[in-house]
Amino acid sequence: xxxxxxxxxxxxxxxxxxxxxxxxxxxxxxxxxxxxxxxxxxxxxxxxxxxxxxxxxxxxxxxxxxxxxxxxxxxxxxxxxxxxxxxxxxxxxxxxxxxxxxxxxxxxxxxxxxxxxxxxxxxxxxxxxxxxxxxxxxxxxxxxxxxxxxxxxxxxxxxxxxxxxxxxxxxxxxxxxxxxxxxxxxxxxxxxxxxxxxxxxxxxxxxxxxxxxxxxxxxxxxxxxxxxxxxxxxxxxxxxxxxxxxxxxxxxxxxxxxxxxxxxxxxxxxxxxxxxxxxxxxxxxxxxxxxxxxxxxxxxxxxxxxxxxxxxxxxxxxxxxxxxxxxxxxxxxxxxxxxxxxxxxxxxxxxxxxxxxxxxxxxxxxxxxxxxxxxxxxxxxxxxxxxxxxxxxx
Ligand code: NDP
Numbered sequence: 115x116x117x118x119x120x121x122x123x124x125x126x127x128x129x130x131x132x133x134x135x136x137x138x139x140x141x142x143x144x145x146x147x148x149x150x151x152x153x154x155x156x157x158x159x160x161x162x163x164x165x166x167x168x169x170x171x172x173x174x175x176x177x178x179x180x181x182x183x184x185x186x187x188x189x190x191x192x193x194x195x196x197x198x199x200x201x202x203x204x205x206x207x208x209x210x211x212x213x214x215x216x217x218x219x220x221x222x223x224x225x226x227x228x229x230x231x232x233x234x235x236x237x238x239x240x241x242x243x244x245x246x247x248x249x250x251x252x253x254x255x256x257x258x259x260x261x262x263x264x265x266x267x268x269x270x271x272x273x274x275x276x277x278x279x280x281x282x283x284x285x286x287x288x289x290x291x292x293x294x295x296x297x298x299x300x301x302x303x304x305x306x307x308x309x310x311x312x313x314x315x316x317x318x319x320x321x322x323x324x325x326x327x328x329x330x331x332x333x334x335x336x337x338x339x340x341x342x343x344x345x346x347x348x349x350x351x352x353x354x355x356x357x358x359x360x361x362x363x364x365x366x367x368x369x370x371x372x373x374x375x376x377x378x379x380x381x382x383x384x385x386x387x388x389x390x391x392x393x394x395x396x397x398x399x400x401x402x403x404x405x406x407x408x409x410x411x412x413x414x415x416x417x418x419x420x421x422x423x424x425x426x427x428x429x430x431x432x433x434x435x436x437x438x439x440x441x442x443x444x445x446x447x448x449x450x451x452x453x454x455x456x457x458x459x460x461x462x463x464x465x466x467x468x469x470x471x472x473x474x475x476x477x478x479x480x481x482x483x484x485x486x487x488x489x490x491x492x493x494x495x496x497x498x499x500x501x502x503x504x505x506x507x508x
Contacts, residue, residue: 115142116470119188119212121173121203122195123148125294125407125451126217126252128157129459130194132449133497135165140467145186147171148195160450173199179206188212189470192462196295197221197228204236204247211243213469217252217462218298219343224383227305228343230481237478247479251465252458253419253438254280254360255344257499259482260461260490261436262348265423267487269434269503272354273425278344279337281329281363284415284442284453290371291404293454297396304372304381308341309359310349321369325361329418330502331439337361347481354425375399406455413442413452420501424508431508438494438501448498457499464493 118134118141120127127146134141144166146154154168171182173195183191183206193203193216200220207214221228233249240247250256258278266273282293292299307318323339342360349355375381380399385392420437438457445456465482468474474485482490494501 116140116189117143117145117186118190118192118466118470119183119186120144120146120192120194121148121171121179121199122193123150123153123157123168124194125410125455126194126459126462127153128160128407129449129451129455130192130462131157131166132161132451133460133463134466135161137463137467138165140470143167143186145169145188147182149173173203176202176205176209179203180209183207183210183212190215190466192466193217194459194462197298198223201232201236204233207245207247208236208239208243211245213245214240214247215251215462215465215469216249217256217458219250219255219346221298221301228302230343230346233479241478244477246469246474246476248465248469248474249479249481250344250347251462251482253461254278254342255347256458256461256465256482257438257490257494257501258419258421259344259348260487261421261501262352262423263483263485264487264491265421265434265436266352266483270423270425270427270432273352273423274354274356275424276348276352276355276358277422278342278358278360279327279329279418279420279422279437280361281327281332281335281337281418282454283329283332283335283363284413284417286404286409286413286452288404288409288412289367291409292406293409293452294406294458296400296403296406300372300375300381300396300399301383302342303340303362303364304376305341307339309339309357310345311357321364327361327363329363330437332416332418335363337363344481348483351481351483407451410446410450410452410455413446416441417453417457419457422506433506433508434503435506436501436503438499440499460497460499461490461494464490464497467493
């Protein structure tokens with residue numbers, strides 16, 4: 115039996131709280147802590163009385179997180195606040211010897227650049243504290259890393275190329291909205307693209323490379339090359355890899371709005387002077403856009419996220435596609451959330467479950483592909499994220 119301390123009561127936090135309750139044979143005490151109590155209260159009200167406890171914390175302050183951990187003595191801390199809080203929360207886990215899990219890698223609020231460097235740098239401290247830190251246990255990163263490890267373990271002697279293909283064909287009826295935190299989403303999408311080939315990172319202009327991919331159960335969609343954080347760890351851990359790329363689908367309306375907002379400076383993260391006040395354009399835009407959590411009841415359609423890997427098995431060429439399809443309305447019916455939060459929150463709970471059961475264990479910080487993929491893939495099938503694998507022509 116385990117106590118789960120969840121930090122962050124946003125779209126993903128809602129799914130994690132619901133799913134921990136559904137797994138209460140493992141998590142017999144669940145605490146949801148976030149910056150704004152009202153968000154925690156909303157989630158608490160959706161669940162059976164007494165199912166979760168709620169409280170506030172400012173996770174930008176390590177001392178506050180330490181005090182929270184000391185109060186509740188969790189078996190595991192599940193960080194689903196924003197990437198800005200990763201380091202403060204990791205430091206609190208080191209100080210209190212508490213196992214740690216997150217779904218997105220650290221990003222500095224003043225610099226739109228995410229990388230594992232500062233989280234990997236805490237590996238020694240996690241080892242000294244005798245605890246495990248699991249990085250990026252969402253869908254991508256997360257399940258996609260596990261798909262790569264699964265492909266490596268069962269289908270290939272060597273993987274030469276990987277394309278990660280992320281399609282959200284959901285329609286929420288708004289001309290423009292983001293499916294998760296707008297600031298994080300727009301920073302990611304408006305940044306330069308990057309992929310890795312023959313040991314080097316190759317930079318592209320934002321949205322420069324596009325391919326049409328036919329997603330099973332969804333159909334053909336324009337898919338744009340972006341930089342995405344799981345590539346940083348996969349190039350280290352997948353043997354024989356020669357190229358890895360990441361593609362995400364965007365509709366024309368989304369891209370037109372984003373370009374226009376960018377052109378007028380609304381995606382800026384530097385403060386600007388406005389009527390005697392300093393405001394950050396991106397933060398102001400976040401205030402104007404629909405709250406991602408409000409998209410749940412409106413979103414129809416499916417997500418399909420997967421990987422295509424190509425390489426060698428027993429001296430012969432092989433190509434496989436592992437993917438997962440999820441229906442937005444089904445997610446809402448189950449946990450009052452749309453598919454993007456669902457497909458992130460469920461892998462977080464699976465990772466936490468495997469950690470507290472000791473099935474995934476170790477000391478130090480780990481990316482998902484470093485662990486045995488089989489128990490995670492089995493859990494996906496029973497926790498609402500069944501997946502498929504198909505052989506493709508090389
Ligand atoms: P939201 O913006 O909906 O929720 C974030 C929550 O964190 C909010 O409740 C917010 O509080 C809380 N929070 C922010 N700052 C603090 C703080 N200093 N102290 C305590 N709580 C804080 O984001 P999402 O739920 O959509 O995303 C959560 C995480 O999941 C993000 O890191 C995101 O990058 C990641 N993600 C990962 C994906 C993957 O596949 N790996 C995909 C999608 C998201 P408040 O309510 O007061 O604003």
